[in-house]
Amino acid sequence: MTRSALAFGSNLGDSAGMIGRAVDALDAMSAISxxxxxxxxxxxxxxxxxxxxxxxxxxxxxxxLAPLDLLTACKDLEVALGRVPGARWGPRLIDIDVLWMEGVSLESERLTLPHPRMTERAFVLVPLAEIAPELVVGGRTVGKWVGGVEAGEIRQI
Structure with missing residues (x-):
């Protein structure tokens, strides 16, 4: 089994409920815990x-799962939960991104690991630092990366 970090986002409908359903559905899959x-x-x-x-x-x-298979499982789940294609960075019912996989460096058309912009995004770093501040990405821990981004408008709910 390989450790991996995933990010979830939603801004349509019951966003909190949708993220909860997505996490629970992934946990129910036989190849993901x-x-x-x-x-x-x-x-x-x-x-x-x-x-x-x-x-x-x-x-x-x-x-x-291999990295691309994990991505496929995440994207298939998005569709199963009702996501329809939309504008890049636009409103979405659910978005699941594979951020990092232990020991994996990958660059393909579908997936780059670690996620190339994760260390710039407070909306990823703040929740990730809560559960994995020691995780190393790009030679620094997530705990150190989060200290270098502006997180002023992010609030725990």
Whole structure:
């Protein structure tokens, strides 16, 4: 089993409930076990600002899936939960991103690991630091990365 970090986001409908359903559904899969989940955080939109605030969270999982298979499982779950394609960085019912997998460095058309912008995004770092401050990405711990981003508008809910 390989340890991995996932990020969740939603800003349509019952966002908190949707993230909870997504985490529970992943944990119910035979090849994925959720070992930690962060609190939920209200965060301002990133990229496209003219939309509702997001609810974000992170989870640590252990999985026997290969990186691209884990991504496929996450994207299939998004569809099963009702996500329809939309604008990049636009409103979404659910978004699940694979951020990191232990011992994996990957760059493909579908997935780059570690996630190339995770260390710039407070809406990822704040919940991830809650559950895995010691996780090392790009030579620094998540706990150190989170200290270097502006997280003023992010609040735990």
């Amino acid at each position: 959720v070992t930690a989940r962060s609190s939920l955080y209200a965060t301002p939109p990133w990229g496209v600002e003219d939309q509702p605030d997001f609810v974000n969270a992170c989870a640590l999982v252990e999985t026997g």
